[in-house]
Amino acid sequence: MAKYLILIYGDDQQWEAMTPEQRTAHEAAHGEFRAAAGSRVLGGHELELAPTATSLRSDGAGGVTTTDGPFLEAKEAVGGYYLIEAKDLDEVLGLAAKLPEVRAAHSGVEIRPIVQNG
Template identity: 70%
Template structure:
């Protein structure tokens, strides 16, 4: 089995504007994904909103610079992830279509295979 990281992106302003009813539907969709993936989920977490991030980068002299917030030039920011095991990308795609971020106009998911160094 290969490992895949599902990165969940969205617009924090859109998430903040969701009603209780929308959040319940959103959470139910994640529960459906978790039910389908079952024990294939290795880990998954919702992240705090992007402004709470801290970014480290080195400058031209090699000194480490710390910046509050993510290094973004877009409204979409990383909001959470799932790390799953699956037989192939097609299996991951089948599961990921259940995620509400795939269906919302302000968000989406990115799926990447995890490099196996072993």
């Protein structure tokens, strides 16, 4: 079995603008995804909005600079993730297609295999 990270991207302003009914439907869709994936979900969390991020970078002189906000300024930001264990990418694609972000105009998902060292 291989491990995959499903990164969920979207527009923070669109997520914040959800009505309570839209938020309830959105959370229900994630519940359906988790139910379909079952024990293949090894972990996952919704993240606070991008402006709450803190980024670290080299200062070019051997030190580290800390800044408020995401590493890159972009319209879409990572809003959450799932760590999945599956037999292959096709299985993950089938599961990830159930996520509501796949069908929303302001969001999407990225699937990345986890490197298996040793």
